[in-house]
Amino acid sequence: MVDQPDQLLDEVDNLFTIAETKIKQVELLREEIIIPAVNQLRYAGHHILKSLKTAGAREKESQLEQAKSHCERAICDSMEIGIAYCLERINAFKNDYKAITITDVIPTYFGILCHARAAQELIVQGVEANNREPDQKRYANHNEMSKYFDLLRDDVNALDVGREELNKKVIRYRRNLILSIAGLTLAAFTLAATVLAISH
Numbered sequence: 001m002v003d004q005p006d007q008l009l010d011e012v013d014n015l016f017t018i019a020e021t022k023i024k025q026v027e028l029l030r031e032e033i034i035i036p037a038v039n040q041l042r043y044a045g046h047h048i049l050k051s052l053k054t055a056g057a058r059e060k061e062s063q064l065e066q067a068k069s070h071c072e073r074a075i076c077d078s079m080e081i082g083i084a085y086c087l088e089r090i091n092a093f094k095n096d097y098k099a100i101t102i103t104d105v106i107p108t109y110f111g112i113l114c115h116a117r118a119a120q121e122l123i124v125q126g127v128e129a130n131n132r133e134p135d136q137k138r139y140a141n142h143n144e145m146s147k148y149f150d151l152l153r154d155d156v157n158a159l160d161v162g163r164e165e166l167n168k169k170v171i172r173y174r175r176n177l178i179l180s181i182a183g184l185t186l187a188a189f190t191l192a193a194t195v196l197a198i199s200h
Helices: 004-030 035-053 057-096 109-132 138-199
Strands: none
Touching: 004 035, 004 057, 004 138, 035 057, 057 109, 057 138, 109 138
């Protein structure tokens, strides 16, 4: 039978691997290192080493619990940063294409906005929970955060793919707007010239 510290070590090993993967995904997306999450893995490594050096089962378990907590925090820290980055990209997209219809190019656009809103609420709930109970392990929701990060990362990719076609729509929209303004201006000058000709 496997004893508690060995099971805990396996769990820490799994969480450490997940944290490394998630950190790398966010680093590749943002093209920069996520120092807070990397620091959490460094702290986890410290506790893992301390657990290996201690002889007492209770102290070993305590060190592994701390390592587990740091791994969960590393995942959450990287996911919060990744989600925030994706939300910035989605908001920039909304701003870039606010004058045109998007759903004919990206049919899933409203679903993407729903994912963004749900992810934003998840982060707010985590912050509020941490403010209410700072000593509680709010990092236990790392699976939910990972799920939303993966969704938003895919959503941002879909938006990026649609940009080329949407840029064409923006050009057509602006051209039509300029032609409309020019037409109205010409009509106004023609009307003014007609009124002047009649009045003289």
